Amino acid sequence: MSPPKRRGRPPNQLAQARILKAAHDILTEDGFGRLTVEAVAARSGVGKPTIYRHWANASELAMAALMSGDPGIFAGGGTSLRSALAGQMRSLIQAFATTRGRQIAMTLAAADPESEFTKAFRNQVILSSREAGRALLLEAAARGEIMLQHDLEVLLDMIYGPVFYRLLVGHRSLDTGFADSIVAIALEAVAARADR
Amino acid sequence: MSPPKRRGRPPNQLAQARILKAAHDILTEDGFGRLTVEAVAARSGVGKPTIYRHWANASELAMAALMSGDPGIFAGGGTSLRSALAGQMRSLIQAFATTRGRQIAMTLAAADPESEFTKAFRNQVILSSREAGRALLLEAAARGEIMLQHDLEVLLDMIYGPVFYRLLVGHRSLDTGFADSIVAIALEAVAARADR
Amino acid sequence: MSPPKRRGRPPNQLAQARILKAAHDILTEDGFGRLTVEAVAARSGVGKPTIYRHWANASELAMAALMSGDPGIFAGGGTSLRSALAGQMRSLIQAFATTRGRQIAMTLAAADPESEFTKAFRNQVILSSREAGRALLLEAAARGEIMLQHDLEVLLDMIYGPVFYRLLVGHRSLDTGFADSIVAIALEAVAARADR
């Protein structure tokens, strides 16, 4: 199998890197509202058409910048479901309780929900932690540690939804106590109890 | 107390109504992205300065339009906590599982979180259902129907957060089954059990 | 008779003056090719939309700049047709044998020939000298100094056309001798002769 070499001049990887760097810097320094294609072009020294060649608008560019260099949230290995889940929730909340967290929420809200780009962003940035949580819960259930008598999808939403709820609505702060309380309440609902 | 009648022409109440009507229509017909002050002025036949006299920008105008004529979500009276809560969740989800729901999320994400206007919008449109839920839970606890051994604030977030989570992220649909599952899991976590 | 006062904020005369000044300066300093709406906006400190409010494109702006402050070419009063016409032709050629002359030709060539703006430019800048020449010839004919046995329109084109011909084609220079020769040949063609 030959590599599918296309004819013309190949895309300049450096240019894309500079664009994402500039977008990321603007995002952290000035915020989502200042992330305009114009500003990114000026700051990165790249022509606007080069940006539009890869991203359809400022929203997609913001998503790309937020995705680049994002390791994702993984479950910290713990001996029990409680410790593993709490560890993950704490790092998740730590990661989102910053300016970047709100920017992610704003970006997601502003993005075209049908776009493929948006879906990728959603899966990588928003739902990866939820998937990791799903794995933790399924393993624990296999060990007999918990009973998944309810809809697992809803349970996952009840664990991870509150984080974005507080982030977006801002009625209460995101802190580690919040993480622990969520885990405690969630585990209560899946407790393997004698009285059943 | 005498009414503080100022000299000069009084503000035209009709103008505000026409502005909100136009804003609402644009929101439902064209979406949040098309709700510009310019468009509202053109559609309502009102001058731009008249709009700016009442709202600082298009975001506030969107919030005002979304608030006007919104009755809020109240707990349907039920005999048990489960039925009351499930009734409320169902109507909440029904209200948000529309275009308007996503517009509310977008508006909230785009709004200045510090603005007084935003806070009012948040309380009236987003948090009113959460407050109603709090009342239901407290009443049930007073009746001994449930035990609130965990942080009530977190519990409320776990009930109402998932709605906005699915609305914003869009990974699964909002339907009545979702409402019932949330209530079931939540009640599991506050069940008054013999083994405690 | 009341002046027809319009409602809104009146156009800022100063802004238009600054725009024309900037356009004129760019035209003389950098040439027609550099007269972009963007550059005029930057130089005049005026927003681009303000320029587009008055002129449809860079061509019209160039025409406006070339028209502003242009006194037009008038016939120098002379005792005879020959001296009057020669005086006018000399000043016409002097006015066009500069960078500005070529810019006028380029502008006219680039302009939409149907536009009202173009017609006004044509009449004021290009054809005003031709009209003045027509008046001179008609007066001389009335005095019996010449006989207009041929088509006057064609004769006028033969007097004034060569100026633009040399200007545009550039095969020979524009100088005062050229002016005198044109007049001499033209008068030969309208000479009132005994042998007729």
Next chain:
Amino acid sequence: MSPPKRRGRPPNQLAQARILKAAHDILTEDGFGRLTVEAVAARSGVGKPTIYRHWANASELAMAALMSGDPGIFAGGGTSLRSALAGQMRSLIQAFATTRGRQIAMTLAAADPESEFTKAFRNQVILSSREAGRALLLEAAARGEIMLQHDLEVLLDMIYGPVFYRLLVGHRSLDTGFADSIVAIALEAVAARADR
């Protein structure tokens, strides 16, 4: 002597023809303003660098397209100067009283006057008729049919200049009557008369 076979891929003669064909088509279909290097490349299926290898910019390309396949205007053989000159003027005006005529004027106005390409275009397309006219006049003078007592260069400009004048300024139409009138007036000025 070996044939000078150069190494590598030989220049594709067909490419130039396709380029000129495409340029010509665009000129006639869309006009001078749409004749961009990009459009010609797309239409002809040729790479942009291949175009730039032969022409420096769109203006030169336009000139090349306008020159290609242009037979030039030659003097129709006539028995007298009047008939020969009138025949030539009529065919000249017929050739220019079309869209192509105005495109030639626009192209010439937009071209760099110093470029060698421009000079070639000027000589072949614009001045060839003037040179043919010069030959006619000199022959007639040699026959004693006319007297060239005035500057021949100016006389030629007065014959051919008006055509471009009307073409560019557009104040009156180009028609055969115009051709005849020009000839009539010009001959008047060079008439060999008894009274001299």
Next chain:
DNA sequence: ATATAAACGAGACGGTACGTCCCGTCTTTCG
């Protein structure tokens, strides 16, 4: 009645950013 004053509609203003077109150059692979 008549002045005074506030809010109105209209609309031009200086600006920012948009997304597109085309420029002329450069880099890569193919023939």
Next chain:
DNA sequence: CGAAAGACGGGACGTACCGTCTCGTTTATAT
């Protein structure tokens, strides 16, 4: 090794809205 394909940095285009401002008009109270 020239031709094709095509991405690049760059400049300008013409448009949409922004939020501010200045008008002339309307509508009310206060004199």
